[in-house]
Amino acid sequence: MKTVIMADRALDGLGGVLEKAALLIEGTRILGLARQAEMGQIDGARVVEAPPGATIMPGLIDAHVHLAYSGATGAGRMQAEAMDQSFPEVALRAAARARDSLIHGLTALRDMAAPGGAVIDLAAAIAAGDVVGPRVVACGRGLTVTGGHMDRPTPDHVAMPGARATCDGADGFRKGVRVEARRGAAFIKINSCVSSHKRTGIWWRPEMSPEEIRAACDEAHTQDMIVAAHTSGGPPLTTSVENGVDCVEHAHWIDDDCIELMAKRGTFLVPTLLVNERTFEVPLTQQGIARISDWSAAAREAKWVSLEKARGAGLRVGAGTDAGFMLPHATMFWRELTLLVDGGYSQGEAIVAATSVNADILGIEAGRLEAGRLADLVIVTGNPLTDLSVLGDASRLEVWKDGMQVAFGGRLVTPWPQEARA
Amino acid sequence: MKLFRADLLIDGTGNAPVEGGAMLVEGDRVLASGRAADIGTPEGAEVIDAPPGGTLMPGLVDVHVHLAYSGAANPQAFRAESATLNYPAMALRAAGYARATLAHGFTSVRDMHAPGGTIIDLATAVSEGLLEGPRIKACGLGLTVNGGHMDQPGFADHMAFRDMNGVCEGPVAFRAGVRAQLKRGADFIKLNPCVGHHGRDGRLSRMEMTREEIRAACDEAHEQGAMIGAHTSGGLPLRVAVEEGVDTVEHGHWIDDDTLALMADRGTWLVPTLAVHEICSATTLANLGIDEADKHWAREADAAKWDRLARARKAGVRLAAGSDAGFYLAHGASNGREIELFLEGGFSALEAITIATANGADLMGIEAGRLTAGRLADFLLVDGNPLTDLSVLRDIGRLRVFKSAREAVRPAASRPRNEKQ
Numbered sequence: 001m002k003t004v005i006m007a008d009r010a011l012d013g014l015g016g017v018l019e020k021a022a023l024l025i026e027g028t029r030i031l032g033l034a035r036q037a038e039m040g041q042i043d044g045a046r047v048v049e050a051p052p053g054a055t056i057m058p059g060l061i062d063a064h065v066h067l068a069y070s071g072a073t074g075a076g077r078m079q080a081e082a083m084d085q086s087f088p089e090v091a092l093r094a095a096a097r098a099r100d101s102l103i104h105g106l107t108a109l110r111d112m113a114a115p116g117g118a119v120i121d122l123a124a125a126i127a128a129g130d131v132v133g134p135r136v137v138a139c140g141r142g143l144t145v146t147g148g149h150m151d152r153p154t155p156d157h158v159a160m161p162g163a164r165a166t167c168d169g170a171d172g173f174r175k176g177v178r179v180e181a182r183r184g185a186a187f188i189k190i191n192s193c194v195s196s197h198k199r200t201g202i203w204w205r206p207e208m209s210p211e212e213i214r215a216a217c218d219e220a221h222t223q224d225m226i227v228a229a230h231t232s233g234g235p236p237l238t239t240s241v242e243n244g245v246d247c248v249e250h251a252h253w254i255d256d257d258c259i260e261l262m263a264k265r266g267t268f269l270v271p272t273l274l275v276n277e278r279t280f281e282v283p284l285t286q287q288g289i290a291r292i293s294d295w296s297a298a299a300r301e302a303k304w305v306s307l308e309k310a311r312g313a314g315l316r317v318g319a320g321t322d323a324g325f326m327l328p329h330a331t332m333f334w335r336e337l338t339l340l341v342d343g344g345y346s347q348g349e350a351i352v353a354a355t356s357v358n359a360d361i362l363g364i365e366a367g368r369l370e371a372g373r374l375a376d377l378v379i380v381t382g383n384p385l386t387d388l389s390v391l392g393d394a395s396r397l398e399v400w401k402d403g404m405q406v407a408f409g410g411r412l413v414t415p416w417p418q419e420a421r422a
Numbered sequence: 423m424k425l426f427r428a429d430l431l432i433d434g435t436g437n438a439p440v441e442g443g444a445m446l447v448e449g450d451r452v453l454a455s456g457r458a459a460d461i462g463t464p465e466g467a468e469v470i471d472a473p474p475g476g477t478l479m480p481g482l483v484d485v486h487v488h489l490a491y492s493g494a495a496n497p498q499a500f501r502a503e504s505a506t507l508n509y510p511a512m513a514l515r516a517a518g519y520a521r522a523t524l525a526h527g528f529t530s531v532r533d534m535h536a537p538g539g540t541i542i543d544l545a546t547a548v549s550e551g552l553l554e555g556p557r558i559k560a561c562g563l564g565l566t567v568n569g570g571h572m573d574q575p576g577f578a579d580h581m582a583f584r585d586m587n588g589v590c591e592g593p594v595a596f597r598a599g600v601r602a603q604l605k606r607g608a609d610f611i612k613l614n615p616c617v618g619h620h621g622r623d624g625r626l627s628r629m630e631m632t633r634e635e636i637r638a639a640c641d642e643a644h645e646q647g648a649m650i651g652a653h654t655s656g657g658l659p660l661r662v663a664v665e666e667g668v669d670t671v672e673h674g675h676w677i678d679d680d681t682l683a684l685m686a687d688r689g690t691w692l693v694p695t696l697a698v699h700e701i702c703s704a705t706t707l708a709n710l711g712i713d714e715a716d717k718h719w720a721r722e723a724d725a726a727k728w729d730r731l732a733r734a735r736k737a738g739v740r741l742a743a744g745s746d747a748g749f750y751l752a753h754g755a756s757n758g759r760e761i762e763l764f765l766e767g768g769f770s771a772l773e774a775i776t777i778a779t780a781n782g783a784d785l786m787g788i789e790a791g792r793l794t795a796g797r798l799a800d801f802l803l804v805d806g807n808p809l810t811d812l813s814v815l816r817d818i819g820r821l822r823v824f825k826s827a828r829e830a831v832r833p834a835a836s837r838p839r840n841e842k843q
Contacts, residue, residue, distance in 0.1 A: 091510030
């Protein structure tokens with residue numbers, strides 16, 4: 001059956017704005033977007049009128065989340081969650097966070113590392129209709145060197161089978177990619193370049209060798225997966241891009257030659273602005289730290305400079321919060337968009353980042369209101385082009401996924417996935 | 423405060439139903455129930471009426487399910503699922519089954535074995551309100567001897583499994599097994615002391631655990647305040663299980679009068695799992711490829727089960743309804759068959775409902791199952807009268823399901839069209 005959704009305004013996800021718009025969908029897909037006057041009468045189509053003043057746009061996408069973690073702050077909280085929760089429990093808690101994200105307008109999420117394949121299984125369970133949630137694109141575990149960013153020290157007597165993917169050497173990383181791919185990963189996460197907290201003034205250091213990065217990227221590309229890399233910046237970031245990384249995360253310090261290289265190669269940037277700012281807004285006592293590190297203070301300033309350069313060079317910049325780490329799921333995504341605006345982007349450009357650019361990062365056929373795309377939509381009462389905060393108010397949101405209304409006014413239409421799919 | 427009214431009130435106590443009934447609910451508890459005329463309408467109470475001819479009754483309780491399994495009616499499915507599904511995936515699939523179970527009117531279930539702590543974790547997620555489902559009490563892994571009922575045989579030599587079976591040998595190991603499951607978060611312990619004997623000499627049951635093993639497991643569980651449920655077939659090994667302290671006897675096709683008297687005396691529960699037996703037996707007898715010894719066992723169990731039930735009733739043994747859904751039976755749609763089969767076993771519809779509500783809640787140790795003051799407000803508004811036609815309880819379109827006074831969302835297809843959700 002065909003459905004026409006009429007709204008005072010449509011944002012097509014590519015920067016286009018249409019007043020008095022009509023979106024035609026059939027089944028799970030979009031058939032077309034036009035002015036209401038041009039759409040005319042569609043025989044047999046159900047007509048849905050959005051509220052006066054409402055905007056229809058592609059569903060929001062968060063390109064950097066950790067569904068396995070709650071986002072609670074405090075000394076050792078993340079490690080406690082990692083050590084106290086069995087993988088089935090992790091998956092069930094992740095299911096609730098994913099559902100809440102959907103209610104808040106997020107129709108797709110990219111999960112950037114979870115223990116034990118828990119979020120790979122969640123992605124499959126949502127697709128199979130066991131539970132209601134957004135599309136989830138998951139990497140499984142993040143590949144990391146021994147003692148690396150995702151292999152934080154644990155006591156000598158602690159073993160955590162299945163929780164981590166520690167690799168060393170080119171062959172080790174190649175195998176690491178194969179193991180996550182076998183488990184069902186949709187893309188590969190590596191930790192190639194990290195911050196250096198040990199020496200003031202050194203804000204980055206390589207964690208993986210160029211050969212390791214190249215091996216991981218080659219194997220992932222051979223298996224048609226893209227590679228995303230946790231990075232801090234500087235020359236080791238350039239090395240990551242040179243050796244095949246497709247999407248760089250965080251990247252507070254980006255050298256000019258790296259900007260040029262990323263532009264040439266079409267490398268994505270997900271600057272995760274909010275998680276960096278959270279270090280400065282969550283009270284220190286709540287974080288369980290005595291003072292903010294020099295690195296955090298330097299990164300806070302550097303990220304604006306890098307973002308300005310990225311914008312100038314026309315890099316494809318996505319929007320990712322790092323929800324699950326320092327911030328909760330679902331409720332704060334809109335703030336990443338306001339931070340992009342603080343960094344020089346227009347509201348419309350921030351929405352492009354959160355929709356079409358992110359859809360391309362995730363490799364899903366969503367993120368644009370154009371013929372053939374998946375009908376993953378948000379109808380928001382208000383105009384996000386003048387006030388992005390309307391996207392953070394679930395009571396203003398109506399959420400569609402696969403051509404079906406799935407959430408309305410802050411709650412699910414139905415917890416029955418088979419209905420949402422029907 | 424909310425006031426629920428219906429033409430018929432079945433309060434779960436086994437007392438005669440009340441015509442023109444009402445129940446007051448405050449928070450998650452029942453404040454009062456009885457004749458609508460006596461209860462009146464307190465000022466400010468929200469009034470919710472069942473449809474004309476409708477019934478207000480406690481939520482149903484299924485004390486024997488396996489949420490980790492799909493219920494595919496295929497002897498191989500159970501094994502294949504164990505060997506191919508990751509535990510997080512198993513837990514997420516079970517979340518869907520739990521939602522379906524609740525929508526079909528079952529506000530509490532007892533899970534009788536699941537790999538990897540999956541249903542213990544699901545029970546936690548539901549009780550924290552993260553996911554919708556019935557109250558769940560879970561045992562974690564069922565404890566079993568090497569090669570026993572829950573140490574699934576037939577896998578090849580090179581197959582190794584982690585946290586899939588609770589295999590124990592000897593009294594000390596069973597004690598350790600009990601401790602391990604309770605540490606993982608189990609609410610009670612499942613044992614496999616006595617199994618059906620399908621081969622060789624034609625015996626219908628045999629000991630799987632020794633008396634000493636059963637005693638050790640029971641002692642440890644009771645010491646920690648946990649009940650023991652036992653998979654049983656019947657005969658002498660069942661008697662030994664009861665003597666050594668098992669609290670609930672599952673299946674139990676053959677039980678002699680002496681043992682029934684002992685069960686009545688000790689307050690041991692019988693969960694006859696009629697629904698799974700019906701389908702298992704029919705499948706076995708209809709399948710040409712199945713061994714004659716299995717068919718012999720099925721025929722003998724068919725012949726014995728009704729007589730056993732009638733004698734248990736006469737002896738005053740406490741009974742509860744457990745379907746074994748997840749094994750040959752789909753979750754949600756099938757659980758209610760167990761209640762109908764009590765009717766076939768000679769019980770009245772009211773007795774069958776009491777067995778499937780108050781008795782189940784008592785067995786599980788939860789403050790539900792009766793719509794009396796102070797109890798948890800787990801209840802159903804039924805479009806119809808189950809006392810004249812029990813099958814209305816299996817029609818999801820006729821049920822509004824409330825757990826802790828909160829209504830579970832039904833599939834839209836089963837909602838009357840004019841109802842706004």
